[in-house]
Amino acid sequence: MLLLQFKDVRGGRHTGVLITEQTVHVLQGVSSTYELIQLAIAKGCGVAELAAEMLGDERLDYATLSNEGRLLPPLDHPDPAHCYVTGTGLTHLGSADTRDAMHRKLDGETGVLTDSMKMFRLGLEGGKPAAGTTGVQPEWFYKGDGSIVRASGEPLTMPSCAEDGGEEPELAGLYVNGPDGTPYRVGFAVGNEFSDHVIERQNYLWLAHSKLRECSLGPVLRVGELPAHVEGISRVRAVDGSVRWEKPFVSGEANMSHTIANLEHHHFKYPLFRRPGDVHIHFFGTATLSFADGVRVAPGESFEISASGFGPPLVNALAADEVNSVTIAQL
Structure with a gap:
């Protein structure tokens, strides 16, 4: 459904x-x-x-x-502050190669594993534990609360402090905590996790900054389990609507180094995330980025992400926020 x-x-x-x-x-x-x-x-x-x-x-x-x-968006909370938007990275087969290419040092030390590759290897070795056991924890990040979530058709705005606005075609798990704090998985949706890959490439410790951006979700919520194999297409369209870049992407556990259950465990193991009534939108990662192919998306161009079995495509134009400064008031 x-x-x-x-x-x-x-x-x-x-x-x-x-x-x-x-x-x-x-x-x-x-x-x-x-x-x-x-x-x-x-x-x-x-x-x-x-x-x-x-x-x-x-x-x-x-x-x-x-x-x-x-x-x-297909799921939200009446109070956006009670919706957490988070995600896990380096979860998809091939995603480490994309991240490693962004982080690779210029000194030619190709024989040394980067932190990204070490994290990815941990997932390969322990991200799919036997039933009833706990696997290795993944990379995890916070994106924001419900106020950053955009519907299909709404623009994704790149803040004035950003150096890039690039798509990340992903699947997201959608959850609601029950009155006793039990997390209920409702289903999954196509999402554009939308990040600043230039800032992330400069130093991987700036990953947290690169993720504090808007994101989009939908247009539909697929109720039930996630298929083991999901195929999709990610496109960047020019202002005139022509396709400037496109590439297939895959998701689902058959294409991941972690099980969904393991990723869920390492998110909801924190009591903070089991507060009764809260909504959680959790992105599961991707191995496909236009940025990795040297594409820089310009304001006015648009992202189009679709996946078989997930309804119509998710479409969002890129917008740029006006230059602004933050004034701190003294009490």
């Missing part, structure tokens, strides 16, 4: 099921995916099961919602 959220022409919120590429079946009795999930937790039933029971008679055209800018 593919869930999505959208606004009506008056700005009211709704949620629905994408039943074909162009038809949205509207749910009755709930105005958000978060509300639907909380109701499912309270009833002790599955989200897909409950959503099927709440389908009304109203059907809408997906293209109309998209063209009119009425799409919302």
Whole structure:
């Protein structure tokens, strides 16, 4: 089942099921995916099961919602401060080569493993533990709270302090904590993790700075388990809409050095992330970047990310924030 959220022409919120590429079946009795999930937790039933029971008679055209800018991220929290956006890197087969190429020293010491390669090797050796055991912890980063999440059709804004605005085509896990703090995995969505690869390349210890950016998600939430093998396409389109760069990407555990369960364990093992009612959006990493192919995306150009089984493509234009400075007030 593919869930999505959208606004009506008056700005009211709704949620629905994408039943074909162009038809949205509207749910009755709930105005958000978060509300639907909380109701499912309270009833002790599955989200897909409950959503099927709440389908009304109203059907809408997906293209109309998209063209009119009425799409919302497929999951959010009424208070953005209660939505954590995080991620794990060096999780996909091949991703270490991309990162290592960015970090490689100019002194030609090719025989020495970089920290990126060491981390990737740890994942290869211990990222897929036997059932009931704990594997090695991955690289982990914080991106922001719910205020940074953009829907398909909204721009991704590169802050004035940034040196690059590049896409990262990924899958993200979407979670809601129950009243007792138990994390519930609702499903997965296509995402653009959007980072500053120039800053990261200058020094890998600036990875944290490079990740404090907006991101996009959706347009749909795929309820249920993640397929072992997922194929997608990442594109950069010029201002005139022509394809400037494109490349396939793969995800799913068959293409990863960690299991989803291991990545989830090392995120939710911290009590901070098991606060009742909170939403978590967790990016699982990628091995495909236009930046790694020497592409620099310019404001006005757009990103397009799609994956089989995850509905229509996620589309966002790149925008640049105006130059600004921060004034610190003294009390």
